[in-house]
Amino acid sequence: METLTKTVGAESKMTQTMTGAEAVIQSLLAEDVDTVFGYPGGAIMPIYDALFDYQHFINHVLVRHEQGATHAAQGFARVSGKVGVCFATSGPGATNLITGLADAMIDSNPLVCITGQVASHLLGTDAFQETDVLGVSMAVTKWNCQVTKAEDIPGAIAKAFYIARSGRPGPVLIDITKDAQFGQLEFSYEPCEMIRSYVPRQKLDMERAKEAAELINSAKKPFLLVGQGVILAQAEQEVLNLVEKADIPFAWTLMGLSAMPTDHELNMGMLGMHGNYAPNLKTNECDVLIAVGMRFDDRVTGDVSKYAKQAKVIHIEIDPAEIDKIIPADVPLVADAKEAVCALNELVLPNKHTDWINSFRETAAIEVEKVITQDLFPQKEGMTMGEVVRNVSQKLNGDGVLVTDVGQHQMAASRYFQFNKTRSNVTSGGLGTMGFALPAALGAKLGCPEREVVAVIGDGGFQMTLQELATIFQTNAAVKILILNNNFLGMVRQWQQLFFEKRYSFTEMVNPDFVKISEAYRIPALKVERRENLDEGINAMLESEGPFLLEVIVEKEDNVFPMVPTGASVSDIRLE
Amino acid sequence: MIRKYTISIFTENFFGLLNRITIIFTRRRINIESLTVSESEVKGVHRYTLVIKSEEEKVKKLVKQIEKLVDVLKAFYYINEETVFQEIALYKVSTHALKEGRNFERLIRDHHARMLTVESEFVVIEKTGHKEETQELLRATTAFWGA
Numbered sequence: 241m242e243t244l245t246k247t248v249g250a251e252s253k254m255t256q257t258m259t260g261a262e263a264v265i266q267s268l269l270a271e272d273v274d275t276v277f278g279y280p281g282g283a284i285m286p287i288y289d290a291l292f293d294y295q296h297f298i299n300h301v302l303v304r305h306e307q308g309a310t311h312a313a314q315g316f317a318r319v320s321g322k323v324g325v326c327f328a329t330s331g332p333g334a335t336n337l338i339t340g341l342a343d344a345m346i347d348s349n350p351l352v353c354i355t356g357q358v359a360s361h362l363l364g365t366d367a368f369q370e371t372d373v374l375g376v377s378m379a380v381t382k383w384n385c386q387v388t389k390a391e392d393i394p395g396a397i398a399k400a401f402y403i404a405r406s407g408r409p410g411p412v413l414i415d416i417t418k419d420a421q422f423g424q425l426e427f428s429y430e431p432c433e434m435i436r437s438y439v440p441r442q443k444l445d446m447e448r449a450k451e452a453a454e455l456i457n458s459a460k461k462p463f464l465l466v467g468q469g470v471i472l473a474q475a476e477q478e479v480l481n482l483v484e485k486a487d488i489p490f491a492w493t494l495m496g497l498s499a500m501p502t503d504h505e506l507n508m509g510m511l512g513m514h515g516n517y518a519p520n521l522k523t524n525e526c527d528v529l530i531a532v533g534m535r536f537d538d539r540v541t542g543d544v545s546k547y548a549k550q551a552k553v554i555h556i557e558i559d560p561a562e563i564d565k566i567i568p569a570d571v572p573l574v575a576d577a578k579e580a581v582c583a584l585n586e587l588v589l590p591n592k593h594t595d596w597i598n599s600f601r602e603t604a605a606i607e608v609e610k611v612i613t614q615d616l617f618p619q620k621e622g623m624t625m626g627e628v629v630r631n632v633s634q635k636l637n638g639d640g641v642l643v644t645d646v647g648q649h650q651m652a653a654s655r656y657f658q659f660n661k662t663r664s665n666v667t668s669g670g671l672g673t674m675g676f677a678l679p680a681a682l683g684a685k686l687g688c689p690e691r692e693v694v695a696v697i698g699d700g701g702f703q704m705t706l707q708e709l710a711t712i713f714q715t716n717a718a719v720k721i722l723i724l725n726n727n728f729l730g731m732v733r734q735w736q737q738l739f740f741e742k743r744y745s746f747t748e749m750v751n752p753d754f755v756k757i758s759e760a761y762r763i764p765a766l767k768v769e770r771r772e773n774l775d776e777g778i779n780a781m782l783e784s785e786g787p788f789l790l791e792v793i794v795e796k797e798d799n800v801f802p803m804v805p806t807g808a809s810v811s812d813i814r815l816e
Numbered sequence: 817m818i819r820k821y822t823i824s825i826f827t828e829n830f831f832g833l834l835n836r837i838t839i840i841f842t843r844r845r846i847n848i849e850s851l852t853v854s855e856s857e858v859k860g861v862h863r864y865t866l867v868i869k870s871e872e873e874k875v876k877k878l879v880k881q882i883e884k885l886v887d888v889l890k891a892f893y894y895i896n897e898e899t900v901f902q903e904i905a906l907y908k909v910s911t912h913a914l915k916e917g918r919n920f921e922r923l924i925r926d927h928h929a930r931m932l933t934v935e936s937e938f939v940v941i942e943k944t945g946h947k948e949e950t951q952e953l954l955r956a957t958t959a960f961w962g963a
């Protein structure tokens with residue numbers, strides 16, 4: 241077969257004459273890319289034409305909207321730790337990437353997006369499908385560049401991958417003009433290992449590490465916060481060693497979810513607006529707060545002027561711009577989380593904080609009584625999101641990958657899904673992008689085909705990207721789609737109920753028949769309306785070999801609690 | 817305390833970087849009072865000089881955001897007292913002023929200004945100095961405007 245005779249990768253330094261378009265593909269192969277999410281169009285046709293010969297080496301997933309490509313690439317990157325790659329054409333193709341780029345930017349997901357652009361002599365002429373993609377994407381990329389000459393393609397791609405995955409990861413966009421794709425070059429590929437002006441990580445300051453260790457050693461009530469940085473730095477085990485050695489209770493942010501086992505005895509749950517009761521309250525009681533790889537998002541801190549004022553703060557963070565951005569650090573450790581926590585492990589003494597830890601448990605018991613019992617073992621007729629999620633989670637024994645959309649179901653799932661493997665939580669944290677979950681779940685499944693991937697989605701968010709059902713069918717990715725249908729834009733309705741006198745302004749949804757939609761896309765589906773059918777429905781979903789959609793009708797007007805109302809202190813967390 | 821800060825940025829000469837840098841300010845609704853970009857003493861390294869009015873806490877954070885940009889080598893900030901400010905001012909005066917003879921010449925000498933060009937219709941003089949000094953010369957030249 242002709243395709244197989246093509247040389248793959250570029251191990252040898254020998255150069256080879258080829259087109260810019262083929263150089264794009266060869267460069268991706270040199271970066272070990274095996275999956276690309278994309279959508280073709282005029283300005284990127286040469287690259288698609290080159291891809292035609294490499295179908296056996298690169299699995300190109302034809303999404304149904306470019307936004308889907310970005311979210312799928314994010315899901316892929318989040319579970320696999322690799323860089324997610326997207327292709328899109330100029331103009332509308334490129335602008336459709338913007339939501340995903342913004343999402344990846346705020347959640348530190350490594351992406352390389354390649355967009356086609358009109359020929360360079362047409363730049364600035366308002367040519368057909370010409371958009372200033374560089375300008376439009378600048379605010380939502382870690383770095384971007386435009387390539388107008390074929391010979392610049394390998395260098396640009398090498399730089400893009402290096403920037404996307406190093407330091408604090410992020411999305412990168414390369415805009416390649418059509419003439420550069422058609423042009424010829426002598427191809428050779430050198431991976432990028434250094435950029436003069438770019439310091440992806442600083443060396444840990446050992447003096448500071450000693451100060452941090454002293455604080456931890458003398459703390460009576462230490463509390464550690466696990467952010468996504470722990471996962472990105474692969475510092476999960478090091479953090480566990482630290483908390484176990486010094487007996488420190490910890491909690492995770494939404495993005496830190498799954499970094500440690502849910503049922504670890506020092507795991508006190510989730511921080512933030514809809515997080516657990518104890519970790520929020522104890523933030524304002526601890527004496528030393530150790531934040532690892534997190535950025536004190538306002539959904540975590542509530543009112544910053546009343547956040548952990550009593551505590552000495554140790555902030556471990558790879559991005560120097562995060563230090564003192566929101567919460568001033570008494571001891572900043574600007575470093576890769578793994579390096580910093582390793583150093584601390586050497587310096588920290590074994591300790592016991594039994595009373596302090598017990599005080600978390602006492603507080604947690606209040607939440608169990610007031611919230612969790614009602615969520616998981618409801619006495620009413622309608623089903624709760626919590627009971628559905630917990631049921632799925634238990635059937636997966638904590639081995640599943642949870643992908644969530646945005647809204648009440650996201651919070652319920654994050655609270656009640658249980659994890660025992662890292663990189664098992666994929667959600668849109670910083671941007672809160674409805675429509676994220678379905679394509680992200682597809683990407684996640686392709687990133688870890690051997691694992692069960694369950695997407696928990698609201699009836700609202702599902703309708704933002706449901707066309708990706710077609711992609712799921714076409715790739716036969718065995719994504720399990722769980723729609724928690726409350727016939728409302730639930731999270732907004734909750735706010736209307738609590739803060740806008742129940743004026744339900746445009747949040748009630750008249751929905752289509754989701755089962756029929758799914759079946760129209762040839763994905764088997766089932767609808768569960770009563771609790772007695774729930775088990776059966778979930779079993780059918782999990783036992784299905786291929787993709788499956790399960791719609792569960794849940795109570796229309798349930799609320800997610802606990803809740804730290806916007807602008808309130810974490811101490812003012814409400815249980816009802 | 818709101819005061820004037822000068823931010824100095826050294827960068828690679830990279831396409832679109834000016835845009836990336838200004839986005840950092842506009843996003844935070846900080847007005848740029850002045851901005852110059854040029855090649856620095858080091859070949860290939862560009863220098864941006866920006867003046868903004870803000871508070872030190874905010875400026876510190878801004879500088880970190882700027883340094884975070886991939887193509888930025890280094891960024892610093894200074895308060896006004898730490899910087900040497902020189903303004904360069906150009907004055908266009910009707911050539912008739914020259915005919916006033918010595919008065920105009922003395923004015924130029926007293927202010928340490930210099931004549932850049934003499935055209936048939938107008939004269940351009942140049943003065944470098946602190947804002948008060950350039951303003952002072954502006955006032956002094958008004959006497960010759962109508963001439």
Ligand SMILES: Cc1ncc(C[n+]2csc(CCOP(=O)(O)OP(=O)(O)O)c2C)c(N)n1
Pocket residue numbers: 645646647648649650672673674675697698699700701702724726728729730731732
């Ligand atoms: C793209 C986008 N538009 C609007 C919002 C605002 N928003 C946040 S949650 C929410 C409601 C989500 O409703 P649904 O998907 O049904 O989930 P539920 O809250 O009912 O679980 C809305 C509209 C958003 N986060 N993203």
